[in-house]
Amino acid sequence: MVAIIDYDVGNLFSLHSSLKMVGADAVVTSDKDVISSADRIILPGVGAFGDAALKLRETGLYEVILNEASRGKKIMGICLGMQLLFKKSFEYGEHCGLGLLEGQVVSMHGRLPESLKIPHIGWNGLHFSKKSDLLKYVKENDCVYFVHSFYAENCEDSLVATTDYGREITAMVEKDNISGCQFHPEKSGLVGLSILKAFCEGG
Amino acid sequence: MITKRIIPCLDVKNGRVVKGVNFEGISDVSSPVELAKYYSESGADELVFYDITASFEERKLFTDILREVASEIFIPLTVGGGINTIEDFDRVLKCGADKVSVNSGAIKNPSLISEAAKKYGNQCVVISADVKRVDGVFRVFSKGGRENTGMEAVSWIKRCVDMGAGEVVVNSIDTDGVKKGFDIEMLSAVLDAVDVPVIASGGAGGINDFVELFEKLPSIDAGLAASIFHFGEVTIQGLKDELYKNGINVRLN
Numbered sequence: 001m002v003a004i005i006d007y008d009v010g011n012l013f014s015l016h017s018s019l020k021m022v023g024a025d026a027v028v029t030s031d032k033d034v035i036s037s038a039d040r041i042i043l044p045g046v047g048a049f050g051d052a053a054l055k056l057r058e059t060g061l062y063e064v065i066l067n068e069a070s071r072g073k074k075i076m077g078i079c080l081g082m083q084l085l086f087k088k089s090f091e092y093g094e095h096c097g098l099g100l101l102e103g104q105v106v107s108m109h110g111r112l113p114e115s116l117k118i119p120h121i122g123w124n125g126l127h128f129s130k131k132s133d134l135l136k137y138v139k140e141n142d143c144v145y146f147v148h149s150f151y152a153e154n155c156e157d158s159l160v161a162t163t164d165y166g167r168e169i170t171a172m173v174e175k176d177n178i179s180g181c182q183f184h185p186e187k188s189g190l191v192g193l194s195i196l197k198a199f200c201e202g203g
Numbered sequence: 204m205i206t207k208r209i210i211p212c213l214d215v216k217n218g219r220v221v222k223g224v225n226f227e228g229i230s231d232v233s234s235p236v237e238l239a240k241y242y243s244e245s246g247a248d249e250l251v252f253y254d255i256t257a258s259f260e261e262r263k264l265f266t267d268i269l270r271e272v273a274s275e276i277f278i279p280l281t282v283g284g285g286i287n288t289i290e291d292f293d294r295v296l297k298c299g300a301d302k303v304s305v306n307s308g309a310i311k312n313p314s315l316i317s318e319a320a321k322k323y324g325n326q327c328v329v330i331s332a333d334v335k336r337v338d339g340v341f342r343v344f345s346k347g348g349r350e351n352t353g354m355e356a357v358s359w360i361k362r363c364v365d366m367g368a369g370e371v372v373v374n375s376i377d378t379d380g381v382k383k384g385f386d387i388e389m390l391s392a393v394l395d396a397v398d399v400p401v402i403a404s405g406g407a408g409g410i411n412d413f414v415e416l417f418e419k420l421p422s423i424d425a426g427l428a429a430s431i432f433h434f435g436e437v438t439i440q441g442l443k444d445e446l447y448k449n450g451i452n453v454r455l456n
Contacts, residue, residue, distance in 0.1 A: 143454040
């Protein structure tokens, strides 16, 4: 069973539907026991890093995620959920994330050529940095759907794919049982579904 | 590098797509789910569903349909039509919409944009403007293009972006339905004024109109059209192949 963590940030309808589409038994839940009994966890999220991190702490889900991570459970963060896996974010101040991955989250402002629009919205190609089972059905340069203004950097340790938006932008990370997509696999057509399928497969 | 988006727009009334559609291989040409699937499979980068119903009962039917589409189609979905309140945002977002497009609702109550952006994020709020030249000035029209609001269009759009709209759809009433190409002059004026994605609408008559759009306006993000796709005059795959041949970056997977 895949537990999609519900902590009141964003709309989980499509994510839930997309997991059902790839044959996964998925539940949207904030129940700690359900999350602990799941064999996989997805941490979604849209909105501001600081608010989301605070919500995870207030609800006690922060500890649940860390605990399950240390037990070796497969965890995937999506969009803001991926950013929360890192140690630190500089989105409007400085905030601590879950610290499951090395790296930090920074703004695109001032780091992109001026002609590029922020947020980075739309379909952009994936470029592989490292082999990952999550990308086993994906080809180099397949497009996925991004919507974000912040991105992870200094995460070479876990980086598996980047995208080109005036510079290399972290698109996907994976280290041991912890993975994340900056893009929305649930909105990325067949390519996105294949990544979710790969996440749900195997032991 | 980021690709240019091609977006078909579907008008839905009483749970059906209006304006006849004529494709082989689709058993039910006015089923929003069937059509959405067809477009998604043929390479559409996003879909816009426009609710043109009026009554409460019909509106409920629209959200039921939207939920059905969103449970089977996994590309971004934008919903427009009849969005006047935060509750309207909530209603369609819960059914799987990713973005909500506001038009007359924002003209009546501009703070709808800032409230929605605060609650759901800028990326969720699309300002859609129907624009027409009146005595040489771009004016915003409301109520489906029937009523001149008297507002100058570029400053209105800029104001909406400043309030939090994360994307702009510019529908030129002057070129809409004429099928002689997008309104390059109007779009250019908007692109100069805002730094969020801008989607061109109104005037597509064929593949060359899209080539012209992306060549003349390198910073335009997407082209939206309805009838040329519905009537099968242009297939999305055919359009994208041609754009690619012309050196325009599009998603082909």
